Amino acid sequence: MWYFIIFGCVTFLAACQDYSTKNENLAEQEIISVLYDSLAKKIPPPPPNLHGLNIKDSLRILSQYNSIRDSLKFEKQIVGIIPTMQPLESKLDIMDFNSSKRELIHRLNSLKEQKPLNIAELRTLRSDSVVEFGEQHLREFSADYYQINKLLSFSRISFNEAGNEAAVIASVGTSRLASFTAIYFFRRISDKWTIVDSKGLSMS
Amino acid sequence: MEIYDDYILNITYGYCKRSGADACADGGEIGNGIVTIKIESAGLGTLDFAATLLHEGIHAEIYKYVEEHRNGIDPSNRTNLLYYYFQYKAKNRLDLGTTEAQHQYMADNFVKPIASAIQQLDGFRYDLEHYMGFGWDGLREYGYDGYYDNGKWISLNKDESSDYYIKQRNVLLTTNFPGTCEE
Numbered sequence: 001m002w003y004f005i006i007f008g009c010v011t012f013l014a015a016c017q018d019y020s021t022k023n024e025n026l027a028e029q030e031i032i033s034v035l036y037d038s039l040a041k042k043i044p045p046p047p048p049n050l051h052g053l054n055i056k057d058s059l060r061i062l063s064q065y066n067s068i069r070d071s072l073k074f075e076k077q078i079v080g081i082i083p084t085m086q087p088l089e090s091k092l093d094i095m096d097f098n099s100s101k102r103e104l105i106h107r108l109n110s111l112k113e114q115k116p117l118n119i120a121e122l123r124t125l126r127s128d129s130v131v132e133f134g135e136q137h138l139r140e141f142s143a144d145y146y147q148i149n150k151l152l153s154f155s156r157i158s159f160n161e162a163g164n165e166a167a168v169i170a171s172v173g174t175s176r177l178a179s180f181t182a183i184y185f186f187r188r189i190s191d192k193w194t195i196v197d198s199k200g201l202s203m204s
Numbered sequence: 205m206e207i208y209d210d211y212i213l214n215i216t217y218g219y220c221k222r223s224g225a226d227a228c229a230d231g232g233e234i235g236n237g238i239v240t241i242k243i244e245s246a247g248l249g250t251l252d253f254a255a256t257l258l259h260e261g262i263h264a265e266i267y268k269y270v271e272e273h274r275n276g277i278d279p280s281n282r283t284n285l286l287y288y289y290f291q292y293k294a295k296n297r298l299d300l301g302t303t304e305a306q307h308q309y310m311a312d313n314f315v316k317p318i319a320s321a322i323q324q325l326d327g328f329r330y331d332l333e334h335y336m337g338f339g340w341d342g343l344r345e346y347g348y349d350g351y352y353d354n355g356k357w358i359s360l361n362k363d364e365s366s367d368y369y370i371k372q373r374n375v376l377l378t379t380n381f382p383g384t385c386e387e
Contacts, residue, residue: 143342
């Protein structure tokens, strides 16, 4: 009798663990996809400052600008992604964040193992070519990347106890001398993971 | 007009929070007068490292300049900088808008000065074209998308840019720097 009860409990707990892991993987996939769409998009250059110019010069400069900007709309980007979600290299200071975020930061700090990131599972609205980033994309004699327009990377993702809030560090860069890193906070709203806050961590 | 010179620039080795960056400029504390440049990789440790320091140093200087503008410094010499800040909704802290505004401004104004400084460090072994790659490092995507060259709105030609990579490689393979520093 006891044997069956214990066996039943173990089976139930294992099933719960599987369900939880599966849910977490799905949530991670959705969070990375939301971040990808936000960070991979091309930011156009600002329109030229026409202050102090006459009409003729203004029109000429605007025409040049519009021509360059329009060509960017059809430019297909190649985006590299580091195919693992890494634990943090150095812990974040919990006191830099307000109390509502400290549980997520504490959990993010405590994640130790890297986790593979399958870029084929990205659900993006964009039409970029997405490739796994590797050594072949580094230039030996320049800080710029080779054959990719952008590099995106992601840390491990932490979830709160209820599983409806998450935190992740993400970086976007066009070169090893032009990148931006921030921590993004997510909340599950109406069944969708949504960015609710972010805080910059570094720029180069 | 009063210029505030009591700023602190820290240069240290450190992590740039998984950005893949060789170095980063942390202006998150500029409100307290502090900018920290972290070096994650010195690269080959020669002219490329000097270019990295210049690039991050310019970030630090721009942080300082914009912060001083908030304290009443006349911005007329750098109209486009503040215009870019406005366009990108930059906060002059660690935010994406600030990154974009500063790089766009650097593509407009600092490519040739960086190239020229590296040429000088290399003892003028080649003409300026050989050093333009150092100036464009980190700024190329901004150059391709369009920038101001002496008031003219143009974009960086990709063939020209490829040539800069080749010339930069040649310079780095043959330079004596930092040996030339001591001469």
